[in-house]
Amino acid sequence: MxxxxxxxxxxxxxxxxxxxxxxxxxxxxxxxxxxxxxxxxxxxxxxxxxxxxxxxxxxxxxxxxxxxxxxxxxxxxxxxxxxxxxxxxxxxxxxxxxxxxxxxxxxxxxxxxxxxxxxxxxxxxxxxxxxxxxxxxxxxxxxxxxGADEAPAAEASAAPAGDGSAEYLSMKLEEDDILKLQEASDGGSNLYGLTVHVQKDCLLKAARAFLVFKAIDDFGEILCYNPSSQDIEDEKFDLTFSIVISTSSTDTDAIKAAVSAVSEIEAVDMGAVTPDTFKGGAEPEASAPAPEPEKKAPEASAAAAPAPAPAPKPVAESAPKAAPAAAGAKKAANKPVTSRTVRVDIEKLDSLMNQVSELIIAKNSLVSISSSETGEYDSQSFREQIEYLERVTTDLHESVMKVRMVPIESTVNKFPRMIRDLSRKLGKPMDLIMTGEETELDRTVVDQIGDPLQHLLRNSADHGIEKPEDRKKAGKPEKGTIFLNAFQEGNNVIIQVGDDGGGINTEAVKAKAIERGIVTEEEAESLTQKEIVEFLFMPSFSMAKQITDISGRGVGLDVVKSNIEALGGDVEVKTTFGQGSTFTVRLPLTLAIIQALMIEVRDEKYAIALASIMTIENIPKSEIKYVQAKEVIHLRGLVIPLIRLDDLLDFEPAEDDRDDLTVVIVKRGDSHAGLVVDNLMGQQEIVIKSLGKVIENNKIISGATILGDGEVALILDTNAMI
Amino acid sequence: MADQKALAADNKPNKHELDNVVEEKIQYIVVGIGDEKYGIDISFIDNIVRMQKITRVPKAPDHYMGVINLRGMVVPVMSIRRKMGLSDDVINNATRIIILKLEEQGLVGVLVDEVNEVIALGESEIDRNVKNSKKSDSSFINGIGKNGDGLVSIFEITAVVDEVVA
Known part of the structure; x- marks a missing residue:
């Protein structure tokens, strides 16, 4: 097959x-x-x-x-x-x-x-x-x-004593089928043969057969058909067909009654069978391997019951033999690896279908307006239809995006097991508490977020949670707690991974940073806690005192960070020494379509993702201050560095005689920057396109989009600027 | 042309016998850059479009003019003149963007001054002995074809779009 x-x-x-x-x-x-x-x-x-x-x-x-x-x-x-x-x-x-x-x-x-x-x-x-x-x-x-499979065979010899004339007893079965039977009986199911006689004047034999199968489905599984199920479906049988079923029930009368209850079924013969029943009549090649029962797989013979060596080959023994042949055949074919699929809720598909039909209606209305007899467009209804069209396309977009969304469950549900294993390996009792597994994210994001999260969890288990005796001393319960919380926040999904362990020893990190020559001692003094923790995300900066096989090889948090950033997200740490730390991963809901603010710098148009914009301000030139020769502005208690976009985007410097600057304040986590733009054009939904492979590794441009007039506008990567 | 193709196809199985009689020909699109003619293997060409607005990409390599919108796809466009160190492109009505389809880089547009014709050249009509030429653009050329009275330099497409050369 x-x-x-x-x-x-x-x-x-x-x-x-x-x-x-x-x-x-x-x-x-x-x-x-x-x-x-x-x-x-x-x-x-x-x-x-x-x-x-x-x-x-x-x-x-x-x-x-x-x-x-x-x-x-x-x-x-x-x-x-x-x-x-x-x-x-x-x-x-x-x-x-x-x-x-x-x-x-x-x-x-x-x-x-x-x-x-x-x-x-x-x-x-x-x-x-x-x-x-x-x-x-x-x-x-x-x-x-x-441990051996002979037992059912022992009783087998007694079984076929029943109705010798029943057709099911003379069914010719393939080796495969017999194997199947053998297995079912090994698995503890009862096997019964059935021969169903259909009435002579029955019109839809295939349909009756189908109903019979349906009825049997309630009791067990049909293992073999004679003629083949395909032939039965195609009505290629006379008035009888035979099947072998496996069931856990022993109530033969009930099965018989259920089958007889199908209309136009004349009679049903039924009796218990065993794989042996079909051995005799089977093709010679089926029984050919039988004379070598000694060749049992070792594990099967380990405790072989003293039952007489039977003709049917136990599964254990036949498996290694049959498999290489199958493997050989399959390897030759070298079938393509499976494609990636998304299982879609039928409801989502239905709403998609609805919206497409609405789209067609909207199109038709527009057509009918444009072909009105007067030749003049009724601008009122025209506008209405455009509005309608807009609404439908927005809904449609939303639905299509929803189809791509899958719960993060599929990724995170392997974690409890991982933590359990780690807990035993490290000898630290700990629990993983997860919430928000149902939070949905774009399929591509869900597929790729697994590794970074796994890394964070391992980190928590290995470095975060202390040894039970230490925890006791610190007055905490011996059992550590690691948590993973996921929830949606605006256009982002937040995944927090943390523990109630020791937290990050910022002094140790600071010392390490000085030791590694990243900062001088004086510089280190003025660093905030946040800046110190940032060091952990630097390449090959591992705090593990000894390398374990769980984490601590120095390829750690920097990879986590770059993986998450590649998905358009970011990661932050909050830690309190002695009380644990929390990593907050922020991910965009979708990757393909975003809301953006369109701006102009000189004569070029650029898009800035709305999600990263905090506010837009008009700043008088006089309010620009200088810190270390860099322009900053003071805004509601924040000191925000200014970025002149024309400068950043390689424009020739030009005289600017305006008194006020239009500044778009963008944020990334807790950091901010003010982008000086020439003109604001408004908000727009944009479709993100790749810039093409040759110029993809551009630091300040994250992609491009196509505007209504067909022109290409670039999307500024504000995260890279801050 | 069809006959030729058919012949070429027939030719394949018993190439050895007929090698001297019929030669397999490759089609080239002849484009003009400056005063010279260049041939581009037609199998690399996805499309030829008229000049359109090119959106500049800041911080991109210098020979990339920017990106264009090709039926909803964003396609980078490079200036072969800049890459070969010639004077800058003069955009006029004859300017075309040749869209190349490459396995590694995907779609890439190349700006040319004009598109002339399609020619078919056999291996015997191409002089491959150009490697020691001292011309600055020689690394992009893998042969010179004879087309009637004129000569056509055959582009080595992968070298043209390759970022390492230049």
């Missing part, structure tokens, strides 16, 4: 399941008895296994299968959750994630068997369920605890 078209979905859903597993395992660690969580984990592991199986990723399937087994034990209370178990589970998650990464880049699962992990899982399974294994509770327990 060609499954490449499902690869995207597989990757998406697998990531979701991994996340949900991770979340739930975290919960489980704190509440080992939480049944809901255990069930949730079991379900997620099961879904993962199913998906991996469908896609033919045998190794991944094997691992998830064993995880599922372990959980079925936990669910049955045969194994108690302890921290060792949690550790193994997290390792498994990492391994699955590893598979997923390989799948993402090569569309193949790779060749890592993770045997060590699987062995660990099985050891755990055995140690925990020594008694559990004696349980007669059929499938799941037996298969799981014995």
């Amino acid at each position: 060609d499954v490449s078209q499902y690869l995207d979905i597989f990757i998406d859903e697998t990531s979701e399941h991994i996340q949900s597993l991770s979340d739930n395992i975290m919960v489980l660690e704190n509440e080992p008895e939480n049944k809901d969580t255990i069930n949730e984990i079991f379900r997620a592991a099961h879904s993962l296994k199913g998906m991996a199986g469908t896609m033919g990723f045998k190794r991944m399937q094997h691992l998830t299968h064993d995880m599922e087994n372990l959980f079925s034990e936990v669910r049955n209370d045969s194994i108690k959750v302890n921290s060792e178990l949690i550790d193994i589970l997290f390792q498994c998650l990492d391994a699955i994630e590893g598979y997923l990464e390989t799948v993402k880049s090569t569309s193949d699962e790779g060749t890592e068997d993770n045997e060590v992990l699987i062995k660990k899982l099985n050891e755990f399974l055995e140690s925990g369920s020594g008694e559990g294994g004696d349980d007669d509770d059929a499938g799941s327990d037996a298969a799981a605890s014995s």
Whole structure:
């Protein structure tokens, strides 16, 4: 089966399941008895296994299968959750994630068997369920605890004794299908064969078949079809078709009744089956590998039950064999890596659709005005329509932007796990408290904000939070708290990352700066606390006394800063020695369209992002003061340096005989600057375009935009000027 | 022209036999810069547009005139004269901007005095022996083509837009 078209979905859903597993395992660690969580984990592991199986990723399937087994034990209370178990589970998650990464880049699962992990899982399974294994509770327990897959096979021989004439018994199954059955029965599901007889005069056989499948869906999963599901859909069958289903229910009558309830179904034959049932009639190649049961994977044979070696090959054994072949085939094809997608809420799409239809209406009204019989435009209604059009385009823009917006959740939800691991590694108990995960940001920003945030969190965990004994001495609770708060503020999204740890020792930073020769001792004396903290953002300025593998290699905060600035944001620190520090990351909501103030310098037009403008002032020339030969103005208690834009933008100096200067005060964090402009043109919504690769690395221009008359105007990067 | 192309295409599989009979030809657009004619490989050309308002970009390299609006895209425009150290461009009615499409740099506009014609030249009609020429712009030229009575210098496009040279 060609499954490449499902690869995207597989990757998406697998990531979701991994996340949900991770979340739930975290919960489980704190509440080992939480049944809901255990069930949730079991379900997620099961879904993962199913998906991996469908896609033919045998190794991944094997691992998830064993995880599922372990959980079925936990669910049955045969194994108690302890921290060792949690550790193994997290390792498994990492391994699955590893598979997923390989799948993402090569569309193949790779060749890592993770045997060590699987062995660990099985050891755990055995140690925990020594008694559990004696349980007669059929499938799941037996298969799981014995570690081998023979158990269901043992009962298999007895099963096909039923109705020998039923068609489902003579179904010809592919090797793959039999494997699927084997797996389902290993997984503790009951297998039943069904042969459905449709009435002779039935008109829509395919539709009836569909309804039958639908009815069965309520009970379990259909594993195999005869004829194939495609043929059934295309009505390429006589009056009967057969299927094999796996279900957790044992109520055969209920299933039979549900199927019979579909109209125009004449009769249903049903009986329990096992993978063995189909062995006999299967093609020779299906049974060919059977004579080599000795070749079991080591972990499977570790505790092989003394059951007779059966014909069907246990999954464990067949997986390594089948996979290389599949891998080879796939590698040859070398499928393209998946594209980046955004999942869009259907509601957002609907509103988009609505606005487009409104746009068409607006266009039509304009057309009808322009083609009015009198030949004269009714300027009143014309203006009204233009206004309408304006409103629609604004809404449309907003909707399109919303489609690009995704919650930061997808990025930040891996952090609790990270902090947990760090907490154990560093031997410092700490909690991560997150708020505002639902805050939305542009997709590109969300994708790229992960690394900087992760870095800040690691910093907090490693440098911020003190050792428990130190915390005790300082009168703080032993358990440290790290927080991540996200919220929207105007056109920005603010993400605060901080801790209640030791804070930044500004004296130490100062000493370091002097030692590194960045400032002299005298200069250092006059530095404000804020300026000192700024040193931390300088390249290769690490405060860690010793290098750990968590942070402290000196490639740290400067990278965080440049990453965030590349996204059009900025980062600030506030710290109180002894009480912790907070990093505030400010990010623009969108990258593509902004509100801007259009200004003129001489005869050229420039745009300044409205978000960075504080006020616009008229300053008499007489109020310009000089500090260190630089022009400054005094405004409401702030001393603001003046920047002559004509000078900065390489204009020839010209006589200026005006008495008042128009100054646009821009801010970046707590710093300000006054830009002297010649003329203000007004506010406008502008679409940001790149300047093209050749002149992109321009420090004071962040981009360009196209004005209504087709002219290009440049966007000033005020952040770079301050 | 179509015949020629067809021939060229036919030619490919058994090139060795026919090598001396039909030669593959490359089309060049002949542009005028100053008194000289230059040829630009047509496969690099995305578009040719009339002169339009160029927005100056402060702090950009000197030979970049600025940026233009090309159907909603912002495209940088360079002056080949400035890059080659010739006198500044004189903008008139014949001035054109050749939009080049390059793999690395994307779209780049190049200002030329005029656009003359399209010619097709085979390798035998191009003299590649120009490297030791002492002319200042020689590094941008990878050959001189013979077009009727005149000569056409063939631009090495990647060198023209490359920032390191100059």
